[in-house]
Amino acid sequence: MNRRKALKNIGISFGSITFSTSILSILQSCQSNELDWSPDFFSSKQISFVDRMFEIIIPETDTPGAISLKLSKFVDAYIFKNTPSNDKSELNQEIEEFINVILSNENQKSIHEIDDVMLEKYLTNHLDSNNFTESNNKNYSQLCGLFRQMAVRSYRLTEYVMTNKLGYVPIPGYYDGNVDV
């Protein structure tokens, strides 16, 4: 019950933020295993996993996706400074558990040996479905839903998306309450 509550708290907390993400690079388009920043909450292994999950949810198209926009960096900073330690601990354990379940099923030692198609299958099985259970009789819909929520929230708060997709202007100068879409 603690686990469910912790994940729920984090989801609610993410749902309530309105603005902001960390300084981003929109030039980086290649997926690299090398991190040019140091996570405060996630481990390096978890960051790779989270990056790839986020990228499945918000992929690179003709516009930047989750990895280019460094959404995991924002989420890492967010969780580090806003989440109470108990909840942090629960989230950490849930992610580790999910990674281990996948590795065990696929008989692999490292997430890098699992391709994106396979990873996507796990996401699809659990997202929006309470019924699917792994060999440990657990369902990870809450965690996968949280991944999606984190990805969407942080995506909408990047400078790129705010200025190019959401019409955000730092200094509007005037207000118009009747604009044709």
Place this chain on the structure above:
Amino acid sequence: MFKLEMISNLEKMENKFDAIVVGTGISGGWAAKELTEKGLKTLVLERGRMINHIDDYHTANMDPWDFKGGDTITQEAYKRQPKQSRTGYVNTESSRHFFVDDMEHPYNDDENKFNWIRGYHVGGRSLTWGRHTYRLSEFDFEANLKDGIAVDWPIRYKDISPWYDYVEQYIGVQGRPEGLAQFPDGKFLKPFDLNVLENHMRKSIANNFNDGRILSNARTAHITEGTKPGLGRVTCQYRNRCMRGCPYGAYFSSNSSTLPAAEATGNMTLMPNSIVHEIIYDDDKKRATGVRVIDAENNQTYEYYAKVIFLCSSSIASTSILMQSKSNRFPNGMGNDSGELGHNLMDHHFQTGAYGTFEGFKNKTTYGRKPAGFFIPRFRNIGGITNRKDFIRGYGYQGGASRGSKSIANSKEELAAYGKKFKDIIVQEGEWSGSMGAFGEILPYHDNQMTLDYNKLDKWGLPTVTFNAKIRENEISMRKDMKQQAIEMLERSGFKNVTGTGSDNNYVFGNGIHEMGTARMGRNPKTSVLNGNNQIHSVKNVYVTDGACMTSSGNQNPSITYMALTARAVNHAVDELNKQNI
């Protein structure tokens, strides 16, 4: 950059002045301006640190993505500011430096929770206030007398009306005249526009209710045309970052407006980091002679003397100073012959209303981020069919309508659950939605009070404040109506999924950040602390013009009333000084 000058060499400084002002917030800034402009050498004492307009607004130009991990109330902030955090918004990273560290500035609220939300710095809450400005009306000034409650205000609307004119014209207030007795019109600049949905609501509410209620524009202290006097005060740029301090000086603050005016006269001496803790009383002269000050940084103590003293340090602080000013003549605190000092503590109760979604205007959106939405003025208990049996007094709503991004709640059914298509959908315009929350009057109850605890001292050896206040039957009945009417107005305007918000019974006193009363004005020295000129009945050269003076709370955001009362009181004080009456 023109800066407010600080006194640095205390030993050489004079300690005799014509006037002393305690506090530099909404009312203190006005006292400083009016006194110095009338030629009085004025010492202005502020317990907090210096904040220079623009230079010290460190977060004012930060874009949303400049806050690493978001602009949030962090775990660190919860630890240092547990009580400020209760508001859920004041101490996010963009503004937490303008709110007190609760560990450094403790108070006691064990019996009934109290949210005492404030910041200690030059400018006080004039830097962070909500900027809504609504005049009290004749209904409000007559209310206690008509209801047989508490004591009668010693003034009426006609006494303060020219002073509302005076301060509004100086600071700049945007608003829309409506010609309603309970919602007196002011000297307005052109209003922020209502958007398409807000305009639709205005029409719906006018057409669908028979009690004369209307939806109007919120009235706020923003400049919408031209300029106003101060350190370069120009029009609002619609960034909606007011609480961080505005580099355009577009909303009223002491820092951008009244303090620079005072400085420009050459008659002001401004001293931050100076905690006034006592007013000195001379029983032979039957007047106050000065104040005792503790330096906030090094704990040294000083005395300063003046012919007239203006207490403008905010309701609770001003009353604390009076309580701490004990003498043989005033064993229970200065001016406390009536025993009312500390009592009749009020606030506005809020956090109840409704929200809903709106399916229309799919081809419309907005540009810019205006810092205020609509206001629905009081429509209860103003005569005729508006009079209720279940509660007295009234309330008004603040609210707004807007359009956000598409919700991902139903993504599996309506949209792709993730991926390329999902990515496009999540940045599309979502539905319009609207919400409103009411601010309601709290009656003056003798038992709602503050006291000082001399067993729990702060780091300067001063007693801490203990609060004991709660809402009672009249407020609870009113809250039921506040929620129900919000639901009705949204539903009759065509909103769907309309949901009432907030609790009828539970309201944490102080959360409205309009704490007032505790040194009320009245006609009779036996039942009040101040007279109709804001003088202490028994110490006529001490004026209290911040929220402490309020005899009833109305439902109106009170800051403009404090400004008007202050300007009026200074005018009286200078007149009295010239006549040698004080």
